[in-house]
Amino acid sequence: MDTATVFALLDAPDYGIAREILQRGFALLFLIAFLNAWNQFPALLGEKGLLPASRFLALTTAKQAPSLFRWARTPYSDRNLRIVCCLGMVLAATVVLGLPQAGPAWAPIPVFLLMWWLYFSISAIGQRFYGFGWESLLLEAGFLVGFLGSHAVAPPLLMILLLRWFTVRVEFGAGMIKMRGDRSWRDLTAMNYHHQTQPMPNPLSRRAHLMPSWWHKGETLGSHIVQLIAPWLLFLPQPIASFAATAIIITQLALVITGNYAWLNWATILLACAGISDSFFRWILGGPFPTWGIDSLISRIEDPSLAEAAAGSAAPAQSPLWWVLLIIAFVAWQCVLNVSALRNLFSPRQLMNAHFNRWGLGNAYGAFGSMSEVRHEIAIEGTLDPSGTDGWREYVFKGKPGEVHRRGPVVAPYHLRLDWLMWFAALGDYRDAWFLALIERLGTGDPLIRRLLGPDPFDGRAPALIRARMFTYRYATSEERRAAKQAGETPPWWVRSDPRVILRPVDLRGR
Incomplete structure (x- = not known):
């Protein structure tokens, strides 16, 4: 097997739809997050806010809370905040419309990194009002998905695998926090309370709460099965990985229709899409049943053109060497940053929604480790x-x-x-x-x-x-x-x- 063939195996041409969903989806969440800051940050954290950001900046260092607002002529002003939000919304809109994706392979990277830095600068000074897992989830995902590249190259297989590992950290981490954190999750009674005691119920929350006890036990058991098992199945061949991703998406949609959790569920749904192949999407829409991953791999080794024809689309040409090396280096760096998160997953003192470095990359995630009953x-x-x-x-x-x-x-x-x-x-x-x-x-x-x-x-x-x-x-x-x-x-x-x-x-x- 020559070098060109090895590099060809690092392309994932059957994940073009997943790339579109991931990049446009997270860009849309960024747009919502910047709009949210435009509407609420001044009243909560602005010049006349409840917890003024300028005071926070004066009491902290750049190492403790990195933010571009530290390098402005005025440490913080509502005007500068709105400029940042406006720029962030414009950048997000370009990705939703697909403009950077139409450029060279590297084009989405600076757009997503700039969105990440702008929103990171807001979140870093957001104090109590920004201290939630979905902020870290959006930021880390935004840092990563630009490296899926543009339409000029096939989605990188290593990035697809990295995003599946991200899904494991989010879902398996949440499952383990529940099992370690509260007896009600272990005795399957947690959902007897959750719909009534969750932070912000929606119109269907009451109906969900009034379901019989056996239903709630099924909800709790189903949550454990999906969060503790399904994420690991994302690393098995297709179509198993796609079915596992679908299970994750279905459970997240159940949370969407019974509560308000900001963009936490939608971000998890987007990440799970990294496990769904284009072939599986086409099968859902009435196409042929997707082939097993090992068969696709063999066909790509023997004749790459056959694999492209089987995928049913005109795949991009083989990725250039510089792009493959960039992705390998980036994923290797991310693997190093994820060591602490890996240890945390299997630690008896597991941390929830924790950062292990100042830039919030390779975080620990989780939610509702303890359940309120009243x-x-x-x-x-x-x-x-x-x-x-x-x-x-x-x-x-x-x-x-x-x-x-x-x-x-x-x-x-x-x-x-x-x-x-x-x-x-x-x-x-x-x-x-x-x-x-x-x-x-x-x-x-x-x-x-x-x-x-x-x-x-x-x-x-x-x-x-x-x-x-x-x-x-x-x-x-x-x-x-x-x-x-x-x-x-x-x-x-x-x-x-x-x-x-x-x-x-x-x-x-x-x-």
């Missing part, structure tokens, strides 16, 4: 009555549960950062600086933060007093909803009880 919600209330005896009204959030007759909205893959953190506040984070700053801004009638909430109960006026109470929430049963209808009342979506004051009434108008 839902608590914080209601922030104000009144125009200085005596506090009457007129208390609750501030309405766009996504989180509040008024008991309102069902959860569909938000994802967009992300309501303040609403999401309110879930953590109800778990005990209401003593954190961001929550106290939120109370102060609402108490003074700050218009910037009010734009992140629903309709203003005081039409722009500052309340005379503001307070915070905690409630226990659960879904209304079908019987409770029917009884309300029979009584001529609006059927409740939630039932809340056990009110307790966590912040006594205070007048903040003079602040």
Whole structure:
């Protein structure tokens, strides 16, 4: 076997569709993430935000939080933030439209790396509001998928395998965190609570929660099977790898339709597509059943033109030597960076959503290592009555549960950062600086933060007093909803009880 044949085997011409999905899909998620920052970052972390980024930059070093905002004339300004977001959205749109992919092999790389650096600079100073696994997932994927190349070359096999390993880190890591973290995952009762206690339920969450116990046990068992076994099957020949990827995608879609998890599920779906061949996609659409990977490999060794004909498309010419060497060097570097993540997967002290280097490459992932069995919600209330005896009204959030007759909205893959953190506040984070700053801004009638909430109960006026109470929430049963209808009342979506004051009434108008 000559060198040219060996290099030809490093091409994966049967993954052109997967490359399109990965590159355009992650570009679309970048566009959403930059739009999200445009809309929310100034109120949360901007010049007049709850946790000002300029203060964070002054208290940290470039080694602790690398960001391009450190090298601007002004360390941070809302204007510069919006310039970064605008540039990021433009770059993302070019990939969604396929412009860099129409260029030379290397063309997508600088576009994705620039998107990565721009969003990394935002995330690095995002503090509590950006401290979630889907930020790292988007950034690491964005760093990688540009190296799938343009249409001028076939998708590199090593990059396809690297992205499958990325899927293993995400899915298997999440599965092991669950098994090690909470007994309810081991005794198959976790899903008895999850749909009701998840951070931001959607319209189908209640229906999912009210399913019978045997259904929830099946959900939990199915989650374990897919997360702990299916990712490893991605390294088996086709069509096994494609079926494994499909199983991952189906379970992620089940999460999409029953909750709001920003772009976490969609990013995982995109990564799983690295396991699906073009032949499998065509079979789904009515084509012939895909051949086994070993048969395809043999045909490429004996006669590459036969493999191209079997794939049913005009494959690009064999990748040039410089491109093959670049991919080999890049994947080798990534393998070194992934050693810590590999160790973490099999460590009894497994870390969840952890970084092992300052650039956030080769991370540990996972979610819901512990399961909340009871839902608590914080209601922030104000009144125009200085005596506090009457007129208390609750501030309405766009996504989180509040008024008991309102069902959860569909938000994802967009992300309501303040609403999401309110879930953590109800778990005990209401003593954190961001929550106290939120109370102060609402108490003074700050218009910037009010734009992140629903309709203003005081039409722009500052309340005379503001307070915070905690409630226990659960879904209304079908019987409770029917009884309300029979009584001529609006059927409740939630039932809340056990009110307790966590912040006594205070007048903040003079602040």
